[in-house]
Amino acid sequence: MAKITAVNKENLTAIKVRAIPSDAQRHTPNSYQNVLAFLFAIEQINKNPHLLPNISLGYEFHNFPYSHWKMLESSLIFHTGQSDIPNYSCRRKNKSVAVLTGTSWAASAQVGTLLELYKFPQVTFGSFDPVLGDNGQFPSIYQAAPKDTSLVLAMVSLLLHFRWTWVELVIMEGHKGLQFLSDVTGEMDRNKICVAFVKMVSTHLVSYMAAAKEHIILTKETSQVNVVIIYYDTDFLNDVNHYIEQNLLTEKVWVTNSQWHAGMTGKSFILNSFHGTLIFSNHREEISDFKMFVQEVNPSKYPDDFYLTRFWFNNFHCSFSDADCSLKDCSPNASLVQLPASHFDTTMTDWSHNVHNAVYAVAHALHEMLLQQAQMSLMENKKVTVFSPWQLNPILKNIQFKNPAGDQVNLNDRSKVDVQYDILNFWNFPEGLRLKVKLGTFTPHVPQGQRLSLSDDMIEWATGITEMPRSVCSESCQHGFRKTSQEGKPACCFDCTPCPENEITNDTDMEHCVKCPDDKYATIQKDHCLQKSVTFLAHEDLIGKMLAGTALSLTVLTGAVLGLFVKHQDTPIVKANNRALSYTLLISLTFCFLCSLLFIGRPNSATCILQQITFAVVFTVVVSTVLAKTITVVLAFKITATGRSMRQLLISRAPNYIIPICTLVQLTLCGVWMGTNPPYIDKDAHSEHGHIIILCNKGSLTAFYCVLGYLGSLALLSFTVAFLARNLPDTFNEAKFLTFSMLMFCSMWLTFLPVYHSSKGKVMVAMEVFSILVSGAGLLGCIFVPKCYIILLRPERNSPATLERGSSGCGECQDKGGWEGGDRREGITGRQWEGG
Secondary structure, eight states, X not given: OEEEEEEXXXXXXXXXXXXXXXXXXXXXXXXXXXXXXXXXXXXHHHHOTTSSTTEEEEEEEOOOOSSHHHHHHHHHHHHHSSSSOTTOOOOOSSOEEEEEEOSOHHHHHHHHHHHGGGXXXXXXXXXXXXXXXXXXXXXXXXXXXXXXXXXXXXXXXXXXXXXXXXXXXEEESSHHHHHHHHHHHHHXXXXXXXXXXXXXXXXXXXXXXOOGGGXXXXXXXXXXXXXXXXXXXSSOOHHHHHHHHHTTOOSOEEEEETTOOOOSOOOSSSOOTTTTOEEEEEOOOOOTTHHHHHHHOOTTTSTTOHHHHHHHHHHTTOEEOTTXXXXXXXXXXXXXXXXXXXXXXXXXXXXXXXXXXXXXXXHHHHHHHHHHHHHTTTTTTOSSOOOOGGGGHHHHHHOEEEOTTSOEEEOOGGGOOBOOEEEEEEEOSSTTOOEEEEEEEEOTTSOGGGSEEEOGGGOOOOTTOOSOOOOXXXXXXXXXXXXXXXXXXXTTOEEEEEOOTTEEOOSTTOSSOEEOOTTEEEOTTOSSEEEOEEEOSOTTSHHHHHHHHHHHHHHHHHHHHHHHHHHTTTSHHXXXXXXXXXHHHHHHHHHHHHHGGGGSSOOOHHHHHHHHHHHHHHHHHHHHHHHHHHHHHHHHHTHHHHTHHHHHHHHTTGGGGHHHHHHHHHHHHHHHHHHHSOOEEEEESSSSTTEEEEEEEOSOHHHHHHHHHHHHHHHHHHHHHHHHTTTOOOTTOOHHHHHHHHHHHHHHHHHHHHHHHHOOHHHHHHHHHHHHHHHHHHHHHHHHHHHHHHHHHOGGGSSHHHHHHTOHHHHHHHHTTOSTTXXXXXXXXXXXXXXX
16 A cells, blocks of 8 residues: 655645555566556646646555455555554645545445544545446545456457457456346356356465366366457456466467466576466556556665665666665666566556556546635635545546646546447567567447457467468358257357258358249358259150150051042941041041140140040040940941941931930030139149149149040940950951050050149159050051051951951851841941941
């Protein structure tokens, strides 16, 4: 603890401001810089003719031991002058008007609780603490430090910048450490950053038994963590730093606040664990004269400073004089600025700046109070300025000024704004270099994306790291994969699962895959969707060419058969099979083959309707014609048994009426279909990868199956009748051929149904065309190929003589007098079928 005294130069009456470094103000070079900053500010003010003219500030120092009751005892001693009677002051002169307390919150709170009894103003130079800003609990405590409540945001922004999602926390115990832990873990959770491990380090003010094992920072559980955040609210660093440096943890990135500092004990080896440390320091302007002041500091200037004398002895090879124990034989031109940074750092720390600002705040408050007294003429005709310390409280609460470096200083916690942070990189390779290089800034008052400014290319990473390190529990899931959490582990630990079919992820670490729209498809990498190409059963496709070629070939073949029959229309084999029905069947088959072409090519509304109507009607004509031919065969062979009535049916051509009647029924079904739910153009986006298939939707499946079922019923009836007449004797009896044709037809369409249902897209359309062609070709082949064979290759069998010899029915007709008005030699077989 140090005490500052302000002395009126006219009567030498002392006004003192005591400075109380915290429990952490031990005899270390880093802590001693705070003392020098205190002395520097005192001397600057005493030399300033515009601030406290004719007044000189004095001071006292008091060191606190590491215990709460010792703090209270020391506070009583410096305030009252003795420790036995706490409510009585032995100090009659040189009374202090304010006290400056150090870096520890515990020291400020303990001293503040006691001094509050006397309304004694206290200015702290430790880091900002919202608890000390509670005017109800600490109305006479003022904080010189800027408001740094955005430290959590700054650190998390740095982690996000480097995509570090797996970090360890090392926190000094105490209420500020616990508050930082709560704030930083909450902010990390919001930004999907995980804490791998939390280590709380006890300090002497928190635990009387701070054993060495309590400072084991890294264990085997956290050996894979590459980034460690260390938060300090005091300068109890030696235990933590000693462990880290002792174990030479070089391949770690340390992220810390401005209260961190490297130990000042130089090592005998070149490596250093803290090389590459990233430090968040309060932004401030440098005080140019401080280095010159430090250069002039020596034991002869401050003979009562025992620590400075001992430090000089240890670093400048001095010896003690036997006469008066003074230093002698020191290095020539010895100065603190000549020492390497590992022994003494002349760059002011955040706490040293706070000490400097705290002294200036008290000086400005005294100056303001004296001006007010002068203006109110309260001190007229008096040579001694008399006032009480509590009178400074309202002035300190509202004091605002600029320090010599140009920084705005404000002791009112409510009106303070969050400080801007400088991001520093600690360079200590080789060990002893001790440079802090500014890499960038964090400004909390600007929009989110502009807060962090960082020069990545300037960063010196930890020893052993040549490029930006990664600190993740699991490697990022690339495009085409999604994150799957691992049971019992934090959210940052996950597996990467490939996206399902036609789903994508176009960013890293996505939790859900996105399904491509129906008109798009996922790439093989599943990282973006591509537009599907429109396709259909086109003439240019191989299968389209094959089906179209087959349809045209069968059409030409059917036309050739029809031409052959017309050319040989008067031969027995053509006349014996009812020429009119044969012509009708051949023409219908021609249209069957041609209607299959409606299924090939880009569909439109007209072709979708024509496909089904043409198919249904033409095939109905075909099957009903086959049925008529079959019934004609049966009737022809039943004439001898039934007599004139059966012959009358053949003469009147009654079987031919089956065709229009059956066709009319089918047209009625098609009309109902078209009137309720007709076929329409549809798109199949799922059957073929990367394609949208344009095809015709059947509309009403019920109507479609009714039409198909009716057609199947006719085919089954034709098959049944033909099967019953298959063994009727005659040279040109075609009942067997009709039976085979209907068997093939029924089998084809029974096979078609399950295959059609299991097919999709163009295959389904191709199957329908294939069924039409095969069933038509089967009818053509089974019924007409044998006849064409006889006409072209066996003409000797296509004669009246062969017909007469081969017909057993002929003989019966001849015995009964033959066909009325007919030729006996031609008999039944020729004349009856021609007439029928």
